[in-house]
Amino acid sequence: xxxxxxxxxxxxxxxxxxxxxxxxxxxxxxxxxxxxxxxxxxxxxxxxxxxxxxxxxxxxxxxxxxxxxxxxxxxxxxxxxxxxxxxxxxxxxxxxxxxxxxxxxxxxxxxxxxxxxxxxxxxxxxxxxxxxxxxxxxxxxxxxxxxxxxxxxxxxxxxxxxxxxxxxxxxxxxxxxxxxxxxxxxxxxxxxxxxxxxxxxxxxxxxxxxxxxxxxxxxxxxxxxxxxxxxxxxxxxxxxxxxxxxxxxxxxxxxxxxxxxxxxxxxxxxxxxxxxxxxxxxxxxxxxxxxxxxxxxxxxxxxxxxxxxxxxxxxxxxxxxxxxxxxxxxxxxxxxxxxxxxxxxxxxxxxxxxxxxxxxxxxxxxx
Amino acid sequence: xxxxxxxxxxxxxxxxxxxxxxxxxxxxxxxxxxxxxxxxxxxxxxxxxxxxxxxxxxxxxxxxxxxxxxxxxxxxxxxxxxxxxxxxxxxxxxxxxxxxxxxxxxxxxxxxxxxxxxxxxxxxxxxxxxxxxxxxxxxxxxxxxxxxxxxxxxxxxxxxxxxxxxxxxxxxxxxxxxxxxxxxxxxxxxxxxxxxxxxxxxxxxxxxxxxxxxxxxxxxxxxxxxxxxxxxxxxxxxxxxxxxxxxxxxxxxxxxxxxxxxxxxxxxxxxxxxxxxxxxxxxxxxxxxxxxxxxxxxxxxxxxxxxxxxxxxxxxxxxxxxxxxxxxxxxxxxxxxxxxxxxxxx
Numbered sequence: 001x002x003x004x005x006x007x008x009x010x011x012x013x014x015x016x017x018x019x020x021x022x023x024x025x026x027x028x029x030x031x032x033x034x035x036x037x038x039x040x041x042x043x044x045x046x047x048x049x050x051x052x053x054x055x056x057x058x059x060x061x062x063x064x065x066x067x068x069x070x071x072x073x074x075x076x077x078x079x080x081x082x083x084x085x086x087x088x089x090x091x092x093x094x095x096x097x098x099x100x101x102x103x104x105x106x107x108x109x110x111x112x113x114x115x116x117x118x119x120x121x122x123x124x125x126x127x128x129x130x131x132x133x134x135x136x137x138x139x140x141x142x143x144x145x146x147x148x149x150x151x152x153x154x155x156x157x158x159x160x161x162x163x164x165x166x167x168x169x170x171x172x173x174x175x176x177x178x179x180x181x182x183x184x185x186x187x188x189x190x191x192x193x194x195x196x197x198x199x200x201x202x203x204x205x206x207x208x209x210x211x212x213x214x215x216x217x218x219x220x221x222x223x224x225x226x227x228x229x230x231x232x233x234x235x236x237x238x239x240x241x242x243x244x245x246x247x248x249x250x251x252x253x254x255x256x257x258x259x260x261x262x263x264x265x266x267x268x269x270x271x272x273x274x275x276x277x278x279x280x281x282x283x284x285x286x287x288x289x290x291x292x293x294x295x296x297x298x299x300x301x302x303x304x305x306x307x308x309x310x311x312x313x314x315x316x317x318x319x320x321x322x323x324x325x326x327x328x329x330x331x332x333x334x335x336x337x338x339x340x341x342x343x344x345x346x347x348x349x350x351x352x353x354x355x356x357x358x359x360x361x362x363x364x365x366x367x
Numbered sequence: 368x369x370x371x372x373x374x375x376x377x378x379x380x381x382x383x384x385x386x387x388x389x390x391x392x393x394x395x396x397x398x399x400x401x402x403x404x405x406x407x408x409x410x411x412x413x414x415x416x417x418x419x420x421x422x423x424x425x426x427x428x429x430x431x432x433x434x435x436x437x438x439x440x441x442x443x444x445x446x447x448x449x450x451x452x453x454x455x456x457x458x459x460x461x462x463x464x465x466x467x468x469x470x471x472x473x474x475x476x477x478x479x480x481x482x483x484x485x486x487x488x489x490x491x492x493x494x495x496x497x498x499x500x501x502x503x504x505x506x507x508x509x510x511x512x513x514x515x516x517x518x519x520x521x522x523x524x525x526x527x528x529x530x531x532x533x534x535x536x537x538x539x540x541x542x543x544x545x546x547x548x549x550x551x552x553x554x555x556x557x558x559x560x561x562x563x564x565x566x567x568x569x570x571x572x573x574x575x576x577x578x579x580x581x582x583x584x585x586x587x588x589x590x591x592x593x594x595x596x597x598x599x600x601x602x603x604x605x606x607x608x609x610x611x612x613x614x615x616x617x618x619x620x621x622x623x624x625x626x627x628x629x630x631x632x633x634x635x636x637x638x639x640x641x642x643x644x645x646x647x648x649x650x651x652x653x654x655x656x657x658x659x660x661x662x663x664x665x666x667x668x669x670x671x672x673x674x675x676x677x678x679x680x681x682x683x684x685x686x687x688x689x690x691x692x693x694x695x696x697x698x699x700x701x702x703x704x705x706x707x708x709x710x711x712x713x
Contacts (some may be wrong), residue, residue: 199625199644224559231632231634231637232633268562268589271588272630274592277592281563283563
C-alpha cells in the first residue's frame with residue numbers, strides 16, 4: 001500500500017472492504033467463534049443491510065469493523081480496509097483520528113449511548129472540537145444546525161437539555177446528529193430503530209436515508225428485521241452463526257433467495273396481506289452455540305433441505321447471479337434443492353433427523 | 368382518538384370478559400396525574416382472541432394489568448364470570464385469578480431463577496390442590512408446549528433460551544386451566560424464527576384448552592395474525608375496534624391508517640407513498656382536549672378539539688371513534704373540513 005495515497009482514496013476503491021474477518025472470544029467455557037470468516041464491501045453512497053437473529057454475530061461484526069473490541073480476550077484475523085487503510089492493526093491512538101471523523105456509529109439504545117449527566121450541546125460539540133477544531137460560538141452554531149438537520153424542533157433550547165428530557169425518538173436523532181457531526185464517510189447503524197415505536201422508526205429511517213443521500217455516505221444497517229432494510233438497502237447480507245450465508249442486491253434477495261435460512265426467515269414473518277390466523281412457517285429449533293458449532297453447514301439441524309453432505313461438508317459462498325452468492329449445497333429454487341426437499345419429504349425427516357411437516361411445506365410450495 | 372362510548376359492546380350470552388369505562392390513573396406530585404387509561408370499554412366472546420395494539424405509552428399493557436387487578440384500576444368495571452373483579456375481596460380475587468392468567472414480555476425475568484422448571488409450572492397446583500411437581504399434569508403441559516418433561520423439567524430458567532422460557536411461562540399459565548389468557552407482548556423479545564414457533568403454539572393451545580385470549584402487542588402484523596378482532600389504542604383511549612381482516616383492509620381511523628403505513632414490510636417492492644406520522648405522542652399527564660389524536664392527525668378540524676368523538680359503527684362490526692373517519696362520504700367530508708380548517712360545530 002502506498003503511503004502517498006490521495007486523501008479521498010481512489011474512486012474505484014471500495015469505501016470499506018472486509019476480507020475473511022474472524023473474531024473469536026477466549027472465554028472460560030471455550031473459544032466463541034462469533035464472526036467466522038466474513039467478507040463484504042461497501043461503496044460510497046451505498047447501503048448494506050446486515051440481517052441476522054440474536055447470536056448471529058452481526059453486532060460483533062460491527063464492533064470488529066469499528067475496532068471497538070477489547071484486546072485482551074479477542075482473537076482477530078483477516079482484514080478490514082477503510083479507504084485502503086488497514087484498520088485491524090491500528091492502535092487506538094490512530095483510530096481516534098478516524099472514529100467520529102470518518103467512521104461513525106449509532107447504537108440501538110439512545111439512552112445508554114448518550115451520557116446522562118452531560119448536556120446535549122456539549123456532547124455534540126465535543127467531537128467538533130476534537131476533529132474540526134471548532135470552539136465556542138462556531139461550534140455552538142454548528143451544533144444547532146446539526147440538530148435542525150435531524151429534525152429536532154427548538155434546537156437552541158435543546159442544547160441546554162439532558163438526554164432524559166427527550167423522548168426515545170428525539171434521543172436517537174441526537175445520536176445521529178453526533179454521528180454526523182464531522183461528516184463521516186461511513187456510518188454503521190446497529191439496530192438503530194429497534195428500541196423505537198413503529199411510527200418513530202419510520203421517521204428515523206427516512207432521516208438516515210436523506211442524510212446519506214445528501215452526504216454520499218456509506219451506510220451499514222444492522223438489524224434483525226428484514227422489513228427495516230427491504231426498501232432501504234442496496235444490498236443485503238444474511239448472517240447465521242457467525243457467517244454470511246447469503247448476499248444479494250435487495251430485490252434479488254427477496255425475489256430469488258437461495259439459502260434455506262433466508263427462505264425460512266421470510267416465511268416465518270407474519271405479513272399484513274395474509275388473512276388473520278394464517279399458519280406461520282416457523283424454523284424449528286434454535287441457533288447453535290458458537291462455542292462448539294455443528295460440523296458442516298451450521299444451519300443443517302434446522303434446515304428442511306438438509307442432506308448427509310450438509311452434516312459433514314461446510315458449504316462456501318457460491319455465485320448464483322450477478323452479485324448474488326449463497327452458501328448452500330442444495331440451494332432453494334434449484335433442481336438440487338428441489339430434489340433434496342423431495343427426498344426429505346418422502347422420508348418425513350431431514351438427514352439431520354429433524355421431522356418435516358409435509359402439509360406446511362406443500363402449501364408453501366403452492367403459494 | 369379519543370374514543371369513549373360503548374356502542375361497540377355486544378349484547379350476547381357468550382361474552383366472557385367485559386371491560387366498561389376502565390380508568391387507570393397514576394398520581395404524580397402537585398396533584399397531577401398520569402392518565403394511562405381513560406375510560407375504555409371492550410368485550411371478548413368465548414374462544415375469541417382480541418388484539419390490543421398501539422405504540423408505547425398508549426396504555427395497552429396497563430389495560431392488561433388492570434384486568435388482572437394488578438394494580439386495581441382507578442375506575443370502571445371488569446366483568447368476568449358475571450362478577451365485577453374490581454369489587455372482589457383479595458381472597459375472592461385470588462380464586463378468580465386461577466381462571467384468568469397472564470404471560471409477559473420478558474420470558475426470563477418473569478420466571479423465578481432459583482426454581483426448577485417443573486416446580487415453576489406446578490406452583491398453581493401446589494397452592495390450590497397441594498399437589499407437587501410429580502403431578503402428571505405438569506409433564507403433560509410441558510410436553511404440550513414443546514418441552515421434554517424429563518430433560519427440561521429439572522432445568523432452571525438460566526439454562527434455557529428465551530423461546531424455551533416463554534414456553535415455560537405458557538405452561539405455568541395453563542396449569543390451572545384458565546378461561547382467559549392475557550398475553551402482554553409475548554413474542555416481542557424473541558427472534559423472528561422463534562416468534563413464529565410461539566405464535567403457532569398459542570394458536571394450537573387456544574384450540575386444545577378452549578382459551579379466550581387478549582393479545583397485547585405493538586407489532587401490527589403479529590396482532591393481525593393471531594387476533595379475531597383488534598382494538599387500536601392511542602394515549603389511553605380506543606380509536607377503533609374491528610374484525611382483524613377488516614381493520615387491516617379498510618382502516619377507518621386516521622391513526623390506524625398511519626400505523627399501518629409505518630410498518631416496514633419485508634418486501635422491497637412495497638412503496639411508502641404517503642408521509643408517515645409527524646410529531647410525537649403528547650404527554651399522558653396533560654392529554655389534548657377532545658380527540659386525543661388531533662395534535663398529530665392530518666384530518667383534524669376544530670370540532671376535534673372541542674368534542675370528544677364517540678364510538679360508532681361505520682361498517683359491519685367496525686367501530687371507530689372519529690369525527691371524520693376514512694369511509695365513504697364521511698371521508699371526503701372530513702378531508703374537506705381538515706383542508707379548509709372549517710369550524711364544524713356539533
